[in-house]
Amino acid sequence: xxxxxxxxxxxxxxxxxxxxxxxxxxxxxxxxxxxxxxxxxxxxxxxxxxxxxxxxxxxxxx
Numbered sequence: 001x002x003x004x005x006x007x008x009x010x011x012x013x014x015x016x017x018x019x020x021x022x023x024x025x026x027x028x029x030x031x032x033x034x035x036x037x038x039x040x041x042x043x044x045x046x047x048x049x050x051x052x053x054x055x056x057x058x059x060x061x062x
Contacts, residue, residue, distance in 0.1 A: 003054035
């Protein structure tokens, strides 16, 4: 399995709106903690360490 780096969201604007809404009312610290938990949940969903390492490298380049 390879990391998908081309646009792949069904509804990117809806995703962004939901992400912003999920942060609504959170302090900066709570927002950072939410992001950390979200990363772990999504990493668990992906499951493949090789793909996660590709994601790390892609995020470092961005």
